[in-house]
Amino acid sequence: KQEVTQIPAALSVPEGENLVLNCSFTDSAIYNLQWFRQDPGKGLTSLLLIQSSQREQTSGRLNASLDKSSGRSTLYIAASQPGDSATYLCAVSDNYGQNFVFGPGTRLSVLP
Amino acid sequence: DAGITQSPRHKVTETGTPVTLRCHQTENHRYMYWYRQDPGHGLRLIHYSYGVKDTDKGEVSDGYSVSRSKTEDFLLTLESATSSQTSVYFCAIRQGGSNEKLLFGSGTQLSVL
Numbered sequence: 001k002q003e004v005t006q007i008p009a010a011l012s013v014p015e016g017e018n019l020v021l022n023c024s025f026t027d028s029a030i031y032n033l034q035w036f037r038q039d040p041g042k043g044l045t046s047l048l049l050i051q052s053s054q055r056e057q058t059s060g061r062l063n064a065s066l067d068k069s070s071g072r073s074t075l076y077i078a079a080s081q082p083g084d085s086a087t088y089l090c091a092v093s094d095n096y097g098q099n100f101v102f103g104p105g106t107r108l109s110v111l112p
Numbered sequence: 113d114a115g116i117t118q119s120p121r122h123k124v125t126e127t128g129t130p131v132t133l134r135c136h137q138t139e140n141h142r143y144m145y146w147y148r149q150d151p152g153h154g155l156r157l158i159h160y161s162y163g164v165k166d167t168d169k170g171e172v173s174d175g176y177s178v179s180r181s182k183t184e185d186f187l188l189t190l191e192s193a194t195s196s197q198t199s200v201y202f203c204a205i206r207q208g209g210s211n212e213k214l215l216f217g218s219g220t221q222l223s224v225l
Contacts, residue, residue: 032212043202043216044155089155097212098143098162099170102155 002027004092004103012109013080021075021106023090028068031097035064035075036089038105044089048075080110115139118203118217126225131190133220135203137183143206144186145214146170146178148199155202161186193224 003026013019023033032051036044048057048064050073056065063076073090089105117136125131135144146158157170159178167178175197177189190197203217 034214036214036216043218044204044214046213046215049213091155091214093212097206099157099160100145100214101157102147104154 002030002092002094002101004090004101006088006090006103006106008106009104010107010109012111014111015080015082017080017110018076018078019080019108021077021088021108023073023075023103025071025073025092025101028071029095030068031093031095033064033066033073033090033092034100035062035073036091038087038089047088077108080108082110082112084108084110116203116205116215116217118201118220120220121218122221124223124225125193127194128192131193131222131224133188133201133203133222135186135188135217137186137205139205139207140183141205141208142183144180145204145206146176146186146188147202147204148172149202149219150199158188158201193222195224198222198224 005024007022030052034049035047037047038044050057050066061078066073087105087107089102091100091102093100115138119134145160147155149155156172158176159170161167161180179187201220204214207213
């Protein structure tokens with residue numbers, strides 16, 4: 001059974017810092033990995049999707065990497081801003097791309 | 113949350129009553145999902161659908177049933193609600209083609225008293 005963990009569970013940083021969020025998964029037979037953002041009381045917003053054949057994806061100040069063989073992904077946020085404060089979740093899909101298993105999330109606070 | 117509507121947004125009900133949550137999409141995507149989100153458990157898959165009348169169970173399907181009679185609608189039914197089903201329920205669709213991102217609805221806060 002696929003299990004996904006995220007470290008740290010919570011993180012508080014001053015504005016302007018670069019930071020890294022970590023995601024680990026136990027079964028490397030995945031189809032893709034996605035990173036999401038969730039604001040309090042809201043649904044999830046997809047940030048980046050990395051196919052199993054890719055090593056990284058970038059969108060603006062966000063960069064996500066994938067090392068499938070070691071079961072790890074990182075989300076790098078450059079020059080953090082207070083508006084980045086949210087919970088960040090990663091999810092991996094099974095080898096058919098049908099089902100998704102989510103990590104518990106990292107709660108990020110960026111202090112002005 | 114373009115293209116996905118969940119209804120109702122909030123519902124309070126009593127133990128033992130049936131409850132139906134609706135997810136509506138406007139984009140004709142094949143895959144639709146129902147998740148519940150609880151503190152300490154994260155997001156867990158209840159049921160999913162891969163086409164009209166094609167559904168399958170997820171990790172926490174006991175006490176829930178689903179139906180999909182049209183591409184655009186995916187219904188989640190709690191046959192006899194229990195307090196353990198108090199949760200936030202999210203519907204999601206999987207985009208097709210080369211972009212297979214999951215898009216989520218805004219969620220339904222369900223309280224079972």
